[in-house]
Amino acid sequence: MSGLPRPQLRIGLFGAGRVASQLGPALVAAGHHVVFVWSRTAPTAESLAAQLPGTTVLTTLAAPLPAADVYLLAVPDAAVAPLLSSISWPAGALVAHLAGALPLSIFEHQPTVRGGVLYPLQTFSPGRAIDWPTVPLCIEANDLTAETTLLDLARSLSQHVRRLDSAQRLKLHVAAVFANNFTNHLLGIAEALLAEANLPPALLAPLVRETVDKALANPPFSVQTGPAARQDAPTLAAHQAALAAHPAWQALYGQLTASIQAQL
């Protein structure tokens, strides 16, 4: 495609929350036109639309939709199916959701729609800018033209685009929960334990950095260390005793220890 102008797409953006508020400006930066923004809560749609050139706020789902090449459903997972069924989609509209755990088959009740998925494998938080070129974007579609358009769209945002079927995407989403949500929770427990010992959270930063550097450079199971991996019963017992004030974390410590030892 080098030498040719990048295809500019007209995007209809549903959602104005954590994902959509970062996706909108990224789409504009990539040369696309966000035709409209819709949100269940009008003020957030207005706030996002005001940041984007030539973008209107869609105020009703009852009227015919403004024309767009791609309609993106950047709404909470639970809102995707209700939104799909509450709109009279233009015949042949390309509609894509962004959810890791929703299968492509969610589109089967909209036979006139070309359904697709554009799943960004990243965690989105208010106030933390996303580095889009590094975000893996996972594409699936039930139609070859839809797939081509979504691949083009994804490649205009990121250097890491790949096709994934629904089963792969679900597995990846589960893996992301372990690598992101659960890891964050463990770091929260660690910080809480430090606070109880009157120690600052920053104390753990070099250890956490090295843990992740090592786990990304080696198969993590192959570099597992610690009292669980070395079957160090006295240390495990001392740790259980140190967690006496936190029965739930004590139990979790035991369950994670058993899970590590099951891998040895």
Place this chain on the structure above:
Amino acid sequence: MSGLPRPQLRIGLFGAGRVASQLGPALVAAGHHVVFVWSRTAPTAESLAAQLPGTTVLTTLAAPLPAADVYLLAVPDAAVAPLLSSISWPAGALVAHLAGALPLSIFEHQPTVRGGVLYPLQTFSPGRAIDWPTVPLCIEANDLTAETTLLDLARSLSQHVRRLDSAQRLKLHVAAVFANNFTNHLLGIAEALLAEANLPPALLAPLVRETVDKALANPPFSVQTGPAARQDAPTLAAHQAALAAHPAWQALYGQLTASIQAQL
């Protein structure tokens, strides 16, 4: 102390494993003299001593020890007490262990020894060089002169030295297990799930990096995301189904979900 020469200490190093093999060269680089290395397995002691200038291998624990300002016990936790009791320590010898989970009271059966602790809060692995100036070193001693010497020694290695009592150190060690050992295990599960979906482990790297960056910049409990935190029952059920081939990880998923929800 600026302008004065850094005090050079004579170190007797017990251990030649993951920690000692990185500590020995760091001590030399900081201007100290590693007088001898001892290891339960003589070849590893010989290999380490050969890398250090003027360092001999201690071949017996039965003869009087060569003189040193500090004897460091960089051996497995379980080996510290047996080693302490099997040596005729010079009267007033300063002996320090490096274990997070062992209390200072482990020295109480050696009344002629000045006991101490120099606990490096980092994970050590073969082939991964430690950046010593960034490693938090936690000091405790049962004698003021011992504490001063250990603080000087620690500050010659690291910019992050602090005094910790045994209860704080144990709590910190438990926190480190959550932040390091358990986190590594979760990353291992994530990688295994990716492999089952024929996906490369590198796919998760941007997510893991952002997870850690965010958790180190904010209280992790305050930035918790994911299906557990948003009480997303359909996604939780889909993930449980996707883990059907791994009953143990399925159980762990449920336990971590419950632990996240208990913090909401």
